[in-house]
Amino acid sequence: MKVARSPSELEPAPRAVALGTFDGVHLGHRRVIETARDTGLRSTVVTFDPHPRAALGNQVDLLSTLERRLELLGEVGVDETLVVEFTLDLARLEPGEFVDEVLRPIDAEIVVAGADFRFGRGRRGDLDTLVAHGFEVRRVELLEGVSSTRIRELLHKGRVEEAAQLLGRPFEVEGTVVAGDARGGTLGFPTANLAVPPNLLVPAFGIYAGSALGHRAAISIGTNPHYGGRERRVEPHLLDFDGDLYGMRLLVELWERLRDERAFDSEEDLIAEIARDVERTREAVRPA
Amino acid sequence: MLVDKPAGPSSFAIVRDLRDKTGARAGHAGTLDPFATGLLLVLLGAFTKQAQRFVGLTKEYETAVDLSATTSTGDPEGEVVEEHEPPAEERLHERIAALRGEVELQIPAASAIKIGGERAYKLRRRGVEVDMPFRRTTVHELEVLDYDGRIVRLRTHLSSGGYVRSLAEALGGHCVALRRTSVGPFHIEAADPERVIPPEEALAEL
Numbered sequence: 001m002k003v004a005r006s007p008s009e010l011e012p013a014p015r016a017v018a019l020g021t022f023d024g025v026h027l028g029h030r031r032v033i034e035t036a037r038d039t040g041l042r043s044t045v046v047t048f049d050p051h052p053r054a055a056l057g058n059q060v061d062l063l064s065t066l067e068r069r070l071e072l073l074g075e076v077g078v079d080e081t082l083v084v085e086f087t088l089d090l091a092r093l094e095p096g097e098f099v100d101e102v103l104r105p106i107d108a109e110i111v112v113a114g115a116d117f118r119f120g121r122g123r124r125g126d127l128d129t130l131v132a133h134g135f136e137v138r139r140v141e142l143l144e145g146v147s148s149t150r151i152r153e154l155l156h157k158g159r160v161e162e163a164a165q166l167l168g169r170p171f172e173v174e175g176t177v178v179a180g181d182a183r184g185g186t187l188g189f190p191t192a193n194l195a196v197p198p199n200l201l202v203p204a205f206g207i208y209a210g211s212a213l214g215h216r217a218a219i220s221i222g223t224n225p226h227y228g229g230r231e232r233r234v235e236p237h238l239l240d241f242d243g244d245l246y247g248m249r250l251l252v253e254l255w256e257r258l259r260d261e262r263a264f265d266s267e268e269d270l271i272a273e274i275a276r277d278v279e280r281t282r283e284a285v286r287p288a
Numbered sequence: 289m290l291v292d293k294p295a296g297p298s299s300f301a302i303v304r305d306l307r308d309k310t311g312a313r314a315g316h317a318g319t320l321d322p323f324a325t326g327l328l329l330v331l332l333g334a335f336t337k338q339a340q341r342f343v344g345l346t347k348e349y350e351t352a353v354d355l356s357a358t359t360s361t362g363d364p365e366g367e368v369v370e371e372h373e374p375p376a377e378e379r380l381h382e383r384i385a386a387l388r389g390e391v392e393l394q395i396p397a398a399s400a401i402k403i404g405g406e407r408a409y410k411l412r413r414r415g416v417e418v419d420m421p422f423r424r425t426t427v428h429e430l431e432v433l434d435y436d437g438r439i440v441r442l443r444t445h446l447s448s449g450g451y452v453r454s455l456a457e458a459l460g461g462h463c464v465a466l467r468r469t470s471v472g473p474f475h476i477e478a479a480d481p482e483r484v485i486p487p488e489e490a491l492a493e494l
Contacts, residue, residue: 058370059358059460088417156379198392198422198458205382223385231389232382 001074004082007105016041016110017103018078019117021048024063025072027168028114028146033076035138036112043078044106048086054199055086061152061201065174068251082106095125099133112138158204160254164287170210170253173202173234177245183227184237187267189274191220191235192245194252202234206260207277209284210253215241218274218281219252222261226270239281256284289330292479298322306330317342318448318471319400323363326468327476335487341494344448345472346428351452352441355380355461361398362453363463372460374438381432383459388430392422393454425450439464
């Protein structure tokens with residue numbers, strides 16, 4: 001999949017355009033993108049970065065980084081993605097100006113979007129506006145109960161299995177492995193300390209079963225209360241893995257929430273509980 | 289001199305008043321926003337040349353953050369950007385834990401740092417949109433004093449250059465009150481507008 005940052009990077013061709021922010025690329029987004037892909041025209045996703053609500057100054061916990069979003073869009077099988085920088089200037093464009101600046105320069109013929117898609121100043125433009133501008137519009141009805149907001153709510157409650165049903169795959173926490181407290185190794189369960197970008201959603205604290213790098217992983221999210229920790233840590237322990245992850249980008253799938261994090265009476269009790277977490281991780285089933 | 293700044297005047301106004309009163313050259317070691325109160329270190333006379341030794345100190349604050357809305361400036365003077373449901377207590381504690389330690393915080397658009405040679409707040413007043421950079425801040429301490437379901441009172445200890453307004457933003461709210469309680473080894477209890485601390489005594493504290 002070709003990724004462009006400006007319309008001029010895309011060669012002239014009649015296009016089917018899927019329009020949307022598509023944070024998390026959930027099942028509803030996927031229907032929109034697949035509709036564009038299956039038209040027979042060259043298929044192009046037009047997406048926005050930063051997230052429009054964040055660019056307007058709101059607090060948004062993102063479901064995916066842009067890098068991951070682009071990978072997921074590529075997996076759906078579209079030809080190209082145009083990443084439009086969402087600035088306050090862009091937000092202020094009248095719907096007609098948005099059409100002239102974004103859709104006309106890439107020769108959009110068919111425009112596909114979710115039924116609730118809005119664009120332009122004050123969110124005044126909708127799919128009917130696009131029909132009025134002469135595009136062939138494919139309105140994709142919303143999947144009931146599937147929305148990025150709903151997925152965020154579920155994840156904040158730790159309900160990763162339900163979130164996976166809406167995403168169509170397990171939720172992933174993404175980050176870079178950085179130096180940690182190096183405590184897990186001395187307990188017999190070495191963990192990678194994941195630095196997660198500040199605007200990315202991290203689900204409710206607790207112990208999770210999941211995977212990373214093709215290995216099953218038991219993941220601790222929280223402050224390590226047994227050791228009186230104060231800072232949030234995201235720490236996967238990869239099963240049957242022996243190697244150096246330092247500096248690597250890691251995608252950690254969360255399959256199932258096993259338990260709350262807590263302090264134990266002794267380090268032996270903590271180790272015994274981690275051993276049980278690891279056993280349950282071996283038996284966990286990947287959702288979706 | 290250790291001054292307890294009242295809410296209202298800018299840090300520079302306090303410095304100017306002291307300069308007029310003492311007739312000495314004066315400067316301060318770390319701005320407090322006009323709406324904020326608390327400890328301002330004012331350097332007088334030849335000692336203004338020692339400013340470098342005082343500007344990099346860590347700082348402690350107490351703040352009240354309204355978690356029901358974000359504002360364009362991160363303080364009560366800006367326009368409300370978004371109103372929302374404040375978080376449940378447990379969710380608030382999770383957000384706070386995520387902000388402890390070394391964190392990347394976005395510098396407020398209404399701040400005095402220079403972007404392309406001009407102060408960010410001046411650019412903003414001219415209507416220029418700026419993508420504010422992130423600054424690595426060490427949050428040594430961030431504690432909830434109390435939370436009534438909308439306003440949380442916090443105590444925090446930040447590396448030099450850390451913005452409390454950025455912390456408030458990252459929590460999904462804005463500062464409604466801010467008081468600086470210490471700058472490095474200097475505490476607000478010692479503030480005294482009548483006393484000029486001798487240079488050797490001030491340096492011995494560092």
